[in-house]
Amino acid sequence: MPLIASVVFIVCFGWASAAAEEAETDGRFVPRLELDEVVITGTRTEKKLLEVPVRTEIVTREEIEKTHARDLKEALEDVPGLILRRTHGKQGQEVWMQGFDADRVLILLNGERLGATTGSTVDLAQIGAADIERIEIVKGATSALYGSEAMGGVINVITRQAKKPFSLTLEADAGTYGGKNLDAAALGGALGAARTMADLSFVRRRWNLKLTSDLRRLEGFDLGGKTLRTDGDTVLRWNVDPRIALTPAGGAELYLSPRYYFEDKERRSEVLVPGLGIRTRKFLEEVKKWHLSLGGKYPFKNGSRVSAALAHERLEDVSRQDIVESPQIDQQRTAVITLSRAEVQWDIPAGKMHLLSLGAVAGRETLSQEQVRDEAAGLTSIQEITPGAERENLETYLQDDIFLNDRLELLPGIRYQYDSDFGSFMAPKLNLMFKPADFVNIRIGYGKGYRVPNLRERFFFFDHAALGYQVIGNPDLKPETSDSFQTGIEFWRGKTFHGEVNLFYNRIKNLIDTRLNPEKSAATGLQIFDYQNVNRALTQGAAFSGRFLFWRYFTFKAGYTYLWAKDRDLDKWLPQRPRHQIKGGLDLHLADWGTTLVLRAVYQSKEYVDEQNIVASPAWTTLDIKLNQKTGKHTTLFIGVDNITDEHRDPDRSEFDDFRPNTPRFVYAGLRIKL
Secondary structure, eight states: OHHHHHHHHHHHHHHHHHHHHHHHOOSSOOOOOSTTOEEOTTTSSOEEGGGOSSOOEEEEHHHHHHTTOOBHHHHHTTSTTEEEEEOTTSSOEEEEETTBOGGGEEEEETTEEOOOTTSSOOOGGGSBSTTEEEEEEEESSOOTTOOTTOSSEEEEEEEOOOOSSEEEEEEEEEEEOGGGBOTTSHHHHTOOEEEEEEEEEEEOSSEEEEEEEEEEEEOOBOOOOSSOBOSBOEEEEEEEEEEEEEOOTTSOEEEEEEEEEEEEEEEEEEEEETTTEEEEEEEEEEEEEEEEEEEEEEEOTTSOEEEEEEEEEEEEEEEEEEETTSSSOOEEEEEEEEEEEEEEEEEEEETTTEEEEEEEEEEEEEEEEEEEEEETTEEEEEESBOTTOEEEEEEEEEEEEEEEETTEEEEEEEEEEEETTTEEEEEEEEEEEEEEETTEEEEEEEEEEEEOOOHHHHHBEEEEGGGTEEEEOOTTOOOEEEEEEEEEEEEEETTTEEEEEEEEEEEEEEEEEEEEOHHHHHHHTSEEEEEEEEEEEEEEEEEEEEEEEETTTEEEEEEEEEEEEEETTTTEEOTTOOSEEEEEEEEEEETTTTEEEEEEEEEEOOEESSTTSOOEEOOEEEEEEEEEEEOSSSEEEEEEEESTTOOOOOTTSOTTSOOSOSOOOEEEEEEEEEO
């Protein structure tokens, strides 16, 4: 009740303050909400945020810059309802949505699906923020434009386009974790992380060129446990993103976008080696990713438009595990993932009431992974993915955007998917938007979700018998299906107040999860985990959010999400799904001084670790503060403190049952130059 009362108060106060804001503004500076932003993810056609029938949330370039986000994970941290967490067993980052884990959230780059480093999950930390223009988020499986992996929703990263004859942005920052810096880090342990980026673009009459380089260096940190452990890896991440486009007369475009990503990672810890005592173990990982896209669009005189894209991605991940004092590399694992995709879409206006979108997608994915061990008997090679693990799919979709009148819009659609190993499936979708007043939108959506088991879930064999466990894929897995219902009301006052109340309900069948297999464990004497279909699961909840401008200089936003997620067969809470989450922020804008002060806070309640609901990870709260100060026409100085209260997981507790933030307090400063 106190929370509901607070939300009501915020809404009412925002409504009242909006009128005052409009009255006292002199036109020189008005902090704005993103209500006029144009989005494309929900319908694949350009629409203003307030006019799109599929509810879409947005993170703008302005928000990315004033919060100093360095990668996609940091850019998404303040979006209500998104759960950001460390990738299981890795120093990567992933996103969960509406009770669905990261394997069921589709990450796109300019509408193209991205391959996953681990074979199932996209690492958000590998996507630098230097090239991001905006991020669009669609929650739930209500859009016919997206198929497998989109049961929980879609996050579409839209990159920056060349717009000016000449543009150059340079940015550098560096910071420290204080007493948690590693002694062996740069500058004798005085530096915890640093970043440099450059973004250059040219626009000419019939072509444009853009080149972005984003280099991020983390020197690692130690949370201070009883044993030596680099809780934060030493990591070098580098994104190089060129794009060249031909723009003939008439609005057509043909582009080529080759992208490259490199990652070099190191982690150290102490382990007990039989016969040798305590020794230092080193984990090394190197990732190389090549992504090539070729595409374009062509508008016709009748208002229709054809767009098409071809994309190929290859990822190589080589990891090594080594006892430093031993002469050989103890274990090496090499994974190779390829993803090829072709897509075409035709948008056809049919009279004044219809806009048809027809599309087809063809894709192929392969995965291989080999482990090599240096043992007393010599080198031992283990194929951790069944040879020949691949998947081919063909998908088609049809969507009709029907404008019944000025206040009623209907968006029916259907998606057909054929998978080489699982056959055909039809997924219907339906969205309705009703405007009962000029300042109110009501949206209702339904979508059938469908996801085939990925290659890792079917063919994986992860052998850690030396530590007492194995993880084994299950070739007999069935595809997951869901029924997703979304409904909400959105209301606003001019451009100074915006509020939303949204409800969601997702009924899931054959949800795939990793579980302990008692029969296999008893037969081998090891803990055998395999992928299993949880017969029935349910996630439902409510989300409240509000944003408003007041007293001319202040912008306030807050969001509360309640999540009810259960395994209906066990009648237990699904693990790693916190019941309550609150995200809030306050911005102070002083235009005459060129100053922006930003506060961001996140609260997340406790969450169960295991499916029997015996062990729980504690609740946590973080607070960040950011300051931006213009020092000239082209320069901005910025400083910040992330995680002011130094809230983080217990380093003496397993990282697999304490899901509090892994990163301690971080203090930094930087400079941005825009020409």
